[in-house]
Amino acid sequence: MSRSSRIGPAIRPGPRERSRGAERRDGEDLGAARTPDTGAAAREVAAPSPQEGRLERVIAAQVRRMRQAAGLTLAELAARSGISKPMLSKIENANTSCSLTTLARLADALDVPVTSLFRGADDQREAVFTPAGAGARIVARGTRVGHDYTLLGGLRGPHKRMEAHLVTLTERSETFPLFQHPGTELIYMLEGEMVYDHGEASYTMRPGDALQLDGEGIHGPRDLATLPIRFLSVVAYSAGAGDQT
Numbered sequence: 001m002s003r004s005s006r007i008g009p010a011i012r013p014g015p016r017e018r019s020r021g022a023e024r025r026d027g028e029d030l031g032a033a034r035t036p037d038t039g040a041a042a043r044e045v046a047a048p049s050p051q052e053g054r055l056e057r058v059i060a061a062q063v064r065r066m067r068q069a070a071g072l073t074l075a076e077l078a079a080r081s082g083i084s085k086p087m088l089s090k091i092e093n094a095n096t097s098c099s100l101t102t103l104a105r106l107a108d109a110l111d112v113p114v115t116s117l118f119r120g121a122d123d124q125r126e127a128v129f130t131p132a133g134a135g136a137r138i139v140a141r142g143t144r145v146g147h148d149y150t151l152l153g154g155l156r157g158p159h160k161r162m163e164a165h166l167v168t169l170t171e172r173s174e175t176f177p178l179f180q181h182p183g184t185e186l187i188y189m190l191e192g193e194m195v196y197d198h199g200e201a202s203y204t205m206r207p208g209d210a211l212q213l214d215g216e217g218i219h220g221p222r223d224l225a226t227l228p229i230r231f232l233s234v235v236a237y238s239a240g241a242g243d244q245t
Contacts, residue, residue, distance in 0.1 A: 053094060055118070059103075060094040062117045066110045067092075081109035129153070135166065147177065152232075162236045169194070169221065169229040178220040183237035185219075187211045192229030197222045205231070 067077050074092075078085040083105055090096040091106075098106070107114040135150040147169050154163040169192070187196065189205045196203050196211060198219040203211055213219055215235060 056094040056097055058120050059098060059117050060092050062119060063088075063106060063110075064092045066112060066116075070110060077106075077109055081105040162234065164235075165233045167229075167231050167233050169224055170227060172224055172227070176221045178218050179215075180218050181215040181235065183215045183235050185213050185215050186232075186234045186236075187213070188232040188234075190230040190232060192224070193226035194221050194229050194231075195223035195225065196220070 067074075072080070074085050074088050077083075078088050081088075083091075083102060087096070087102075091098060091102075103114055103117055107117060130151075130153045135152050137148065137150055147167070150166040150168070152164040152166055154161075187205070187210065189207050189209045191207055193204070193206050196205050196219070198211070198213045199217040202222060203209075204225075205211060221229075
């Protein structure tokens with residue numbers, strides 16, 4: 001008997017056996033453990049909250065500002081405070097959180113109160129943006145005679161502190177409105193020419209001229225020399241003064 005007759009015919013795998021073999025080779029459908037993803041997707045993190053690291057950024061800005069105001073280099077501040085230069089660099093770049101001991105050393109080295117390093121941490125700074133043409137039109141005594149007042153914005157906070165108006169004068173009038181109010185006013189001429197009174201003084205104003213005045217003194221335009229006239233009026237109030245108007 002030949003060797004081939006003793007071993008018998010070779011058995012070929014059927015379609016089911018071949019598919020199972022492919023599954024074992026691929027390893028995708030057998031529940032095999034997947035290798036953890038170490039690519040870019042695995043390094044992604046959620047965006048930090050706007051408040052996260054806010055205190056560190058405030059301290060960083062204050063330390064850098066005070067060091068530069070004192071004319072100190074990082075190395076010099078490090079020598080004064082006993083804090084290493086690399087650590088100071090991390091503090092000024094908001095890359096670390098300072099301990100109370102570190103803050104005390106920094107304050108001593110900069111000769112400032114510790115609390116000054118936190119200045120601005122709790123303040124919400126106000127800003128008012130008024131797009132072109134979107135300012136509120138204010139009805140004033142001069143509106144009916146061609147005096148147009150447009151409110152460009154006002155910072156108020158707990159008290160009214162500042163208001164800005166764009167004033168446009170388009171018609172002559174024998175009677176001009178006079179004003180008196182708390183605070184300080186800045187008038188900046190943009191177009192035209194006018195004579196502006198403040199108390200007993202008179203000022204001829206042309207484009208580019210500026211007049212700063214005490215609002216308690218009676219003031220207003222007296223002569224409209226060249227029309228149209230446009231000027232910017234900014235009134236700044238002391239704390240609480242704006243609430244009296």
